[in-house]
Amino acid sequence: MPLRLEVSVGDHVESYATRVEEIGAATISVLVPMARMRSRRLSTGTLVHAEYIFRNRRCRFVTEVAGHSADGLHELLHLPPDIDTLERRQHFRLQTALRPHSLFRLVVGPDDTPAEDASLEDCTIVDLSEGGICLSSRVLLQDGERLGIVLPLPGVGEINARLRVLSVDEPQRGKLNRRAHCIFTDIRLSDRDRIARYLMRRQLEMRRRGQL
Structure with a gap:
């Protein structure tokens, strides 16, 4: 094997x-x-x-x-x-501070029209797994909204995927950013493997530093 x-x-x-x-x-x-x-x-x-x-x-x-x-x-x-x-363990999640190359709203149906702010700027990926991401941003996103993302993962390459917003947390007291919890709806197996390699490498680095 x-x-x-x-x-x-x-x-x-x-x-x-x-x-x-x-x-x-x-x-x-x-x-x-x-x-x-x-x-x-x-x-x-x-x-x-x-x-x-x-x-x-x-x-x-x-x-x-x-x-x-x-x-x-x-x-x-x-x-x-x-x-x-x-x-047994759906997806290991890791806190991150990754900036996507691009993050944008998708038009998925004939009744949808592109939003004026279809391209989402100043966003940070604060949580990553093979199943999805948690996005920190001041932009107001809606449950069920569809997004596209191009995200570089240091050391393993770049992923290009589609997302659906599951839920949005309003800013905590004293904070400005909302947190949008998203799942991957369209992602290549090779990109999912890149995420797995990135997470494993980060775990090894964190264990070596005594952070896990």
Whole structure:
């Protein structure tokens, strides 16, 4: 079974590809990971974020390197106490401070007319998951409104998606911005994968800094 590993190395995150060879009582045996066609042996105790696909479900777990096989062909990972899937944990949400390249209202029906402020400026994405975003803005948005977004994710690329506003929170006392909770209604699988990679990298960085 193919397995993707992400490991914090210095001030950045590296992604490796490997394959599960055997699952024992306490460890998982995987081939020595590869990156850019070169093997990358991991030190015992290295914290690893792992991800694989099983029956069209994305499965993730966090573990540590337990050691190496006697022949040097395999890395041994501690068997994780828990594995998250999209069935059990819908979408991990992460607080962010991302600025979209563009965010705009959509015309989706013959009775709709473009708003004068169809392009929404001065907006910040304060919460991100594979399922949607939370948008902070002074612009008044309505429940059910359709939006388009082009959002750069540092280190993994740019996503281009469509959103629907689920609900809008009015500004808290002393604040000016509203918060609009939105779900993705049209997003490519490759863009959803970019979000997953970005979230995993941010989690690794935050764990390394003691923020999680």
